[in-house]
Amino acid sequence: MIELRHVSKTFSKGDETVDAVRDINLTIARREIIAVIGPSGCGKSTLLNMIAGLYAPTGGQVVYKGKPVSDINTDVGYMTQKDNLLPWRNVRDNIAFPLELAGVGQPERADRAQEVIRHVGLDGFETRFPHELSGGMRKRACLARMLLYGAETALLDEPFAALDAQLKLTMHDLLLQLAAEMGQTVLLVTHDLMEAVTLADRVIVCTRRPATLALEQRIDLKRPRDVLNVRFTNEFKEYYDALWDRLRVEYQEERV
Numbered sequence: 001m002i003e004l005r006h007v008s009k010t011f012s013k014g015d016e017t018v019d020a021v022r023d024i025n026l027t028i029a030r031r032e033i034i035a036v037i038g039p040s041g042c043g044k045s046t047l048l049n050m051i052a053g054l055y056a057p058t059g060g061q062v063v064y065k066g067k068p069v070s071d072i073n074t075d076v077g078y079m080t081q082k083d084n085l086l087p088w089r090n091v092r093d094n095i096a097f098p099l100e101l102a103g104v105g106q107p108e109r110a111d112r113a114q115e116v117i118r119h120v121g122l123d124g125f126e127t128r129f130p131h132e133l134s135g136g137m138r139k140r141a142c143l144a145r146m147l148l149y150g151a152e153t154a155l156l157d158e159p160f161a162a163l164d165a166q167l168k169l170t171m172h173d174l175l176l177q178l179a180a181e182m183g184q185t186v187l188l189v190t191h192d193l194m195e196a197v198t199l200a201d202r203v204i205v206c207t208r209r210p211a212t213l214a215l216e217q218r219i220d221l222k223r224p225r226d227v228l229n230v231r232f233t234n235e236f237k238e239y240y241d242a243l244w245d246r247l248r249v250e251y252q253e254e255r256v
Contacts, residue, residue: 004063005063006060006061021047024212031183042207045157076153078157080159084142085141088129090128091127091141094130095113172198172227193244196243197221201218202217203216204217214247215246
C-alpha cells in the first residue's frame with residue numbers, strides 16, 4: 001500500500017537548515033496497522049505529511065499503491081492531535097463535511113452521516129456543537145468524519161494524546177474495531193509505547209532527529225485484541241521491554 005524509498009526531508013529557513021528525516025525505507029501492506037514511535041521532534045509527523053502529500057521529500061520517493069505521491073493524496077484520511085471540528089457546525093454537519101465538499105446533496109449527506117454516527121456511538125448528539133461535547137466524543141466525531149470520507153488509509157498523528165487513560169482504552173477498542181470492519185490500513189504516530197504495542201502489527205522505532213529507522217518490531221499478538229487485558233500478558237511485556245530497550249537509547253543520547 002505504502003512505500004518509503006530512501007526518503008529524506010530537509011527544511012530550510014533563511015540560513016538555517018534542519019534535517020528532519022534521513023534515508024527511511026519502509027513498506028506497509030494493505031490492512032496493516034503500523035505504529036511509529038520516537039523522541040519528540042524527531043520527524044515522525046513529517047513522515048505522515050509526506051505520505052499525505054503535504055510535503056515533498058527532499059530525497060527519495062514516497063509511493064502509494066504503486067504511484068509516486070506528487071500532490072495531495074486524496075486516498076488517505078488524516079487525523080491530527082487537534083480535532084479540527086468546525087465550531088459553528090453541529091456534529092452531523094461536521095461529519096458530513098467531506099461529502100459536502102464532494103458535491104453530495106443534503107438529504108444523502110444527512111443519511112450517510114447518520115449511519116456513521118450510529119457506528120461510533122454518537123446517537124442523540126447529532127445536533128450538538130463541538131463545545132458541548134466531551135473530549136472522547138470529539139475524537140469519535142473525527143473518526144466518523146474520516147470513515148465517511150471513505151479513506152482506505154488512516155494517518156493518525158497522536159490522536160489520543162490528550163485523553164485520560166480510560167478514554168484512551170475506549171478509543172483504542174473503537175479504532176481496532178473500525179479498522180477491521182472497513183479494511184483500513186493505519187499508520188499511527190504516538191509517544192505512548194503501550195499504545196503502540198496494543199494496537200500495531202509492527203512498531204517502528206525512530207532515532208532522534210534526523211529520524212532514521214532504529215528498530216522494526218513485529219507484534220504477533222492475536223486479533224481481535226482485548227485492549228484492556230492484552231497488556232497484562234507475558235508476550236506483551238516481552239515486546240514492550242524489547243522496544244523500550246532500544247527507545248531509551250535515543251532518550252539517553254538526547255540528554256547528553
